[in-house]
Amino acid sequence: MQREPRRRTYLMCSPEHFAVEYVINPWMDTSVAVDAAAAVAQWERLRQTLVGLGHEVHTLNPQVGLPDMVFAANGAFVVDGVAYGARFKYPQRSAEAKSHQEFYETNPGWGFVAPTVVNEGEGDFAYLPDAHGGLILAGHGFRTETAAHAEAQEALGRPVVSLRLVDPAFYHLDVALAALDDANIVYYPEAFSPASRKVLAQLFPDAVVADEADARAFGINLVSDGRTVVLNTGSDALAAKLRAVGYETAQVDLSELKKGGGSVKCCVAELRH
Template sequence: MITRDASAFAELARCIQPDIDAACPRAVFLVAPDGFRVDEESASDNAYMALGEADPGRALAQHRALHAAVSADRPAIVFPGSTATPDAVFPNNVFATARVAGQGRVVIGHMRHAGRRREAGRADIREFFTGVLGHALVDLSTQPGICELTGSLVIDRARGIGFCGLSERCDETGARAMMEAFGLRGVLMFDLASGEYHANVVMSVLAGRALVLAPQGFADRSVAAAIGTIYRDVVSLEPEAKAAFAGNCIAVDERRAWFSTRAAQSLNAAQRAQLARAGFEIGSVDLDEIEKAGGSLRCCIGEIY
């Protein structure tokens, strides 16, 4: 099923027994912020970006701390960055993986901006997944629809379903291509609110058990409400928490949810208690320098399935 009917999709999703063993990645990968800067091209449709001077050294130090932190939960690989691709610090938009019928796949996204299309052509990352890990290549970078992978598509791996926010960064053609590439049972398409660029800034599914979402990030808030009926534990974010990137979180294992420090500080006591009820500790890392580029912790982490 691929649909815009949120009620019908939620009814389907509630009938799927989650496979918790499939909910989290086996490992993760990152791309270092070498030559880090705020890219004006990306800023044309990313309101979260802070135009102006960025400190490359501070960004690199924060990124190293992130690598060390998530390595406590899963093996974490770091690829070098490049001054020619300043947004490469957010690799999950360009490279993603899946396991379909027992076979690993690496999916390459079709990026909207030219700088990110250069990133998609990186031979070293492609070779790592295909030559070293033996993943099959599914290259969407030249197909007609724009699809910025797990930036636009929030995947519940335990249920094999996805939530695709449509914007300039993803269209319906791209959503359909991603559903096939990731081997999903179903995808719910919905329009993001004006000013939003990626679904993973306004929602996250944590290990198939909990949902974090900002209803104001949806053009139609009834869609957010319908998605909320799928999960027992739902953390609803206020606008201030969304702006602090609290929706851009991830659980790379079953016990801990990772947020940037700014995002974690935006959570109130009730929201923290909801995450604890769902079985999650909160981990956090300072990423305010990297967040100047318009993304946060989840955007920095690619998953290896």
């Protein structure tokens, strides 16, 4: 099958101040040292990979005291030029939301809707414009509150399907599920409740199903333009599955950033006009 790419616009933030200074997910360990220079170099390779594929990448200025700001996907969720802002669960990250809000409010062409309940942006939301007329998938169970799903639906005018995450290792939707193109997904079923698995199987019968090893290697935490899937190294079985159904793959080493509990997608917010 010939896959057609769509040019995307992304938002990223350099990990100049990245470190594991606290523990807010099962992957973080403050006793494990982070090589800050290596983290910046790995992030830059990711950015250059996306630019090399023809995509536009905007950047936020990293802030001292916000070591997780590199995980830019968590700062908002954007559909049709409207950004539904984030409200972080943990106080260690709460100040990140202001930088994201300022980006949308100071750059022309974007609307911004301030949240009233906890949600962690594109970490727990995925949008598929060609699936069932345009569908938002939304995770809950560890970070984003279910009330945010209704708030996002009102803010963005797209139907929202709530999916319950049940494994703390997969604390955000974007480590358990990703959009491969505008109509299909890849996901790890065991990260979801039995009822949510049934919903996903009904909505996406042709989805790519990842195994536990690739899920725990952050293989699903990927970015795709509809043809080329950018994912981290160490997810070879998933990369092979994707190529078998017509996608191209580009693997990037993000081993330093994985120490914070994130990989490719966590570093990349999509700006959808």
